[in-house]
Amino acid sequence: MKRYLLGLMGGVFAAMAMIVVLSPAGAATATGTVRVEWHALPMINFSLTPNYNAGYGAVLATFGTQPAPTHGPGATGVGTGTVDFGTTLSGDTYLYKYAAHLHVTTNDTAGFLVYGEAAAVLTNNSNGDTYAGPTLYYLNSGASSDSNTGFTPGLPFATTTGLVSGGTDSITNPATITYMTYPSPVALSASANGDFYYDYQFRVPGAATGGNYYLWIVYTVVGE
Amino acid sequence: MKRAQLVLVALGIAILGIVLTQPVKATIQTQQAQIVVNVVVQVVGTPIGYVPHQAPAQGGLTIASALRRAVPSVQRAFNAEGLHFEGDSSTLVAQAQVQHSVLVQAEVTPNPKVTILVTNVPNVTVTAAPGQTVRVTPACSLTVTVNMTTAWSLEEGVTSDFASGFPGKDLANDTYKNSATPLPTSTPYIVYADDGSVWSGLGSGTAITTYCVDLTVTVPLTVTDGTYVTNAVYTLFN
Numbered sequence: 001m002k003r004y005l006l007g008l009m010g011g012v013f014a015a016m017a018m019i020v021v022l023s024p025a026g027a028a029t030a031t032g033t034v035r036v037e038w039h040a041l042p043m044i045n046f047s048l049t050p051n052y053n054a055g056y057g058a059v060l061a062t063f064g065t066q067p068a069p070t071h072g073p074g075a076t077g078v079g080t081g082t083v084d085f086g087t088t089l090s091g092d093t094y095l096y097k098y099a100a101h102l103h104v105t106t107n108d109t110a111g112f113l114v115y116g117e118a119a120a121v122l123t124n125n126s127n128g129d130t131y132a133g134p135t136l137y138y139l140n141s142g143a144s145s146d147s148n149t150g151f152t153p154g155l156p157f158a159t160t161t162g163l164v165s166g167g168t169d170s171i172t173n174p175a176t177i178t179y180m181t182y183p184s185p186v187a188l189s190a191s192a193n194g195d196f197y198y199d200y201q202f203r204v205p206g207a208a209t210g211g212n213y214y215l216w217i218v219y220t221v222v223g224e
Numbered sequence: 225m226k227r228a229q230l231v232l233v234a235l236g237i238a239i240l241g242i243v244l245t246q247p248v249k250a251t252i253q254t255q256q257a258q259i260v261v262n263v264v265v266q267v268v269g270t271p272i273g274y275v276p277h278q279a280p281a282q283g284g285l286t287i288a289s290a291l292r293r294a295v296p297s298v299q300r301a302f303n304a305e306g307l308h309f310e311g312d313s314s315t316l317v318a319q320a321q322v323q324h325s326v327l328v329q330a331e332v333t334p335n336p337k338v339t340i341l342v343t344n345v346p347n348v349t350v351t352a353a354p355g356q357t358v359r360v361t362p363a364c365s366l367t368v369t370v371n372m373t374t375a376w377s378l379e380e381g382v383t384s385d386f387a388s389g390f391p392g393k394d395l396a397n398d399t400y401k402n403s404a405t406p407l408p409t410s411t412p413y414i415v416y417a418d419d420g421s422v423w424s425g426l427g428s429g430t431a432i433t434t435y436c437v438d439l440t441v442t443v444p445l446t447v448t449d450g451t452y453v454t455n456a457v458y459t460l461f462n
Contacts, residue, residue: 048324085330091338153453170327218325
């Protein structure tokens with residue numbers, strides 16, 4: 001439908017130009033230049049890789065010597081599975097190293113914006129309890145090195161106000177968000193291509209009951 | 225030689241006896257709990273508001289597109305003599321989006337010590353312009369509560385600077401018991417990463433106590449627009 005609109009507009013412009021050019025010679029006409037510009041829809045290629053580097057996994061927020069990262073069974077290997085913090089204690093803070101790598105290539109020379117939001121609040125899959133408010137934070141990491149700790153400042157993922165669908169399976173039915181208005185971006189690029197590396201921090205709510213929790217983080221890349 | 229050794233041993237025993245019979249005045253403190261408050265400073269130097277993009281309508285697609293006018297529509301004039309496009313009203317913006325998601329999981333076990341040190345909010349966000357000092361309002365909107373009735377001490381600080389050129393000491397706190405009145409001045413936080421990896425003492429007691437923490441941030445003139453963040457950390461010992 002949108003392509004049709006674009007085509008229709010092009011046709012209108014062309015017809016207008018033809019009218020000007022093909023006007024009867026005897027009529028009192030003036031000729032001029034018609035300038036038509038159009039913007040091609042930018043092509044965006046975006047890949048999201050969880051557990052993107054060896055050494056991925058969670059560490060308890062600790063000052064000084066850092067413990068070795070561990071992870072739950074959902075994190076099945078480098079570049080695969082979920083970001084699974086494994087066993088955590090309520091009230092504690094954990095850093096998940098090498099959580100997500102966003103690789104974006106476009107043909108948009110104006111660059112692009114990256115939006116990242118939680119599709120829903122933190123939910124206990126065991127009993128349905130939910131916890132509003134920020135619980136998961138993101139912070140910049142490196143492609144193959146990471147000096148962050150559980151106390152390195154991060155920014156909270158907001159819970160979306162968009163329309164959420166999916167989210168029943170990380171492979172066959174991941175969560176998606178339909179936006180009417182985009183939120184503030186979590187990152188931007190002034191060039192056509194870009195890589196973003198993120199660690200996550202999980203600040204386990206003090207009131208969290210025991211159980212298995214989940215949260216979907218949805219990234220959306222939009223051309224400028 | 226033997227006599228000298230015997231004298232030394234006797235002296236050592238005597239000193240040990242004196243020490244053991246004295247009341248223990250110093251105790252080794254053990255960390256009981258530690259909580260973090262995320263402090264975000266939005267630096268906005270010019271009064272330009274963020275105008276979000278209009279998202280395209282989509283029906284569950286991961287790729288979508290839309291056209292919209294960049295400015296309110298102005299009627300285009302056309303007559304037999306030619307074409308006339310007014311202003312930038314002919315500008316149409318094409319947008320494309322691609323979406324992917326990642327599932328985050330954790331198995332949570334209740335922590336029996338989780339309630340001994342709590343804060344009422346996990347985050348504080350302040351908006352300020354370069355060169356401006358802003359105090360978070362209303363008063364006592366951030367509290368830290370110690371739920372212990374045995375001897376305790378509480379320490380505080382921020383983990384790191386907001387950024388190079390935006391030191392953590394530019395965040396100050398006016399901390400007072402919630403039954404008291406605010407202090408006349410605020411005290412800059414000690415910065416753990418810069419100040420020898422230590423915290424500063426906030427208070428001690430033997431009763432359940434709630435502190436009001438009124439934050440004040442001063443943004444250096446050289447700081448550019450953006451989002452800056454640090455963590456205020458409270459550590460409880462007994």
